[in-house]
Amino acid sequence: MKITRITIHALHAPITNTFFYSQGYYPGRDAVLVELHTDEGLAGWGQCSGAPTTTPAVIECQYAPRLLGKDPRDWNVHWHALGGLRGGHYGIVSGLEMALLDLAGKAAGLPIYKLLGGAVRDRVKVYATGLYKLERWTSFEAWREGLIEEALGYRDEGFSLCKLKIGFVPVKDAQLVHAVREAIGPEMGLAVDANCAWDAATAIQVGKAIESAHIAWYEEPLPPTNLEGYREVRRAVAIPVSGGEGLGGLYAFRDMIQTRSVDIIQPDIIICGGFSAMQRIQVLADANHVRLLPHCWGSALSLAASLHFLATIPDGAPSITPTEPLLEFDRSDNPLRENLLVEPLRQQGGYLPVPQGPGLGVEIDSDSLTRFRVAKVMAQVGG
Ligand code: CA
Numbered sequence: 001m002k003i004t005r006i007t008i009h010a011l012h013a014p015i016t017n018t019f020f021y022s023q024g025y026y027p028g029r030d031a032v033l034v035e036l037h038t039d040e041g042l043a044g045w046g047q048c049s050g051a052p053t054t055t056p057a058v059i060e061c062q063y064a065p066r067l068l069g070k071d072p073r074d075w076n077v078h079w080h081a082l083g084g085l086r087g088g089h090y091g092i093v094s095g096l097e098m099a100l101l102d103l104a105g106k107a108a109g110l111p112i113y114k115l116l117g118g119a120v121r122d123r124v125k126v127y128a129t130g131l132y133k134l135e136r137w138t139s140f141e142a143w144r145e146g147l148i149e150e151a152l153g154y155r156d157e158g159f160s161l162c163k164l165k166i167g168f169v170p171v172k173d174a175q176l177v178h179a180v181r182e183a184i185g186p187e188m189g190l191a192v193d194a195n196c197a198w199d200a201a202t203a204i205q206v207g208k209a210i211e212s213a214h215i216a217w218y219e220e221p222l223p224p225t226n227l228e229g230y231r232e233v234r235r236a237v238a239i240p241v242s243g244g245e246g247l248g249g250l251y252a253f254r255d256m257i258q259t260r261s262v263d264i265i266q267p268d269i270i271i272c273g274g275f276s277a278m279q280r281i282q283v284l285a286d287a288n289h290v291r292l293l294p295h296c297w298g299s300a301l302s303l304a305a306s307l308h309f310l311a312t313i314p315d316g317a318p319s320i321t322p323t324e325p326l327l328e329f330d331r332s333d334n335p336l337r338e339n340l341l342v343e344p345l346r347q348q349g350g351y352l353p354v355p356q357g358p359g360l361g362v363e364i365d366s367d368s369l370t371r372f373r374v375a376k377v378m379a380q381v382g383g
Helices: 055-067 072-081 090-108 140-157 170-184 200-213 227-236 250-258 275-287 300-311 366-372
Strands: 003-021 024-038 043-048 123-129 161-165 189-193 241-243 326-330 351-353 379-382
Touching: 003 055, 003 366, 024 055, 024 090, 043 090, 043 300, 055 072, 055 090, 072 090, 090 275, 123 189, 123 300, 140 161, 140 170, 161 170, 170 189, 170 200, 200 227, 227 241, 227 250, 250 275, 275 300, 300 326, 300 351
Parallel strands: 123 161, 123 326, 161 189
Antiparallel strands: 003 024, 003 379, 024 043, 123 351
8 A cells, every 4th residue: 555645734713702821812723634645545634733824835845755655554664754753843743643543544444542552441531621711701700700600511511620721910810710619619620721821930829829729730830941940830839730732752751751840741642743752752751650641732633643542541550549541622612623523522421432433533524624724725745
């Protein structure tokens, strides 16, 4: 089997509820998908991370020619050759490797989790990421009441944990955290995410102000370039500290994990370098007693890929109630998650089922693809 042609789909979906986090706002959602065609009629899909304006050109010029004529079943060979371990655009390699594995699975008639060694579960526990600041909440009171209503909705849906966006104004952030905790009660998990907004002193100040709200983890209080600051926060605040969602390549993760800068490492399967990178990061994390809690904030394809990976990860330390892996499930407005597949991935009682079909086990909805495609940057390479 040989790859004969590569189609790059740059997608954009406008959304109705513009939402804010500490670094900006989202009036829409983007994705860059790759579709690998073969001489046997099969096609494999992957999602890359990167801007839809520039990423297709990099794939077209730098990466696609190196895959044409190759057998997708040698996916790990190609991962190394494309720079999955060291150097390059890890977000692009991630998507190409996903498409190679989708093809390898379809060729074998097996889901990706089987190619990785088999699944230990057929559903994955997920937590709700939401609780952003919506544009329409024009007063602090509306913001607070809106967050409370949204958090209670997650509790009613059966989620055991939800994550709140902070990183705006420290005093108000702390008030919002306590208001949400009070509303949802003591049983439900609550995590907070500052999206790299602060320096160590501010992060410690806020961390201490929210410790009593029983926070499951304190995500990206600082930029990942400030590892010493991460360690200061860890030492000063009695909340597990997490980070790493934007990192690519094994060595960036090594630096964060081996320096004990975080309690929880959060690689993203379309940013870190793909399945092969995730497997290596998991080994690093295991060996250093750091918890792995993958980030996932892309289209339905990155969600499906994350489910296949987490299906293969055993529970945590032996106990009567062992900790099962947990995946981020973005609940913010995203048509590329809800409408991209013929059968969307739906949570039930705080779990998502692992797709069971060959490859990624999902089918792209061609009408949605056409609807969201940004025609001017779509590219095609090969015959
Ligand atoms: Ca995050």
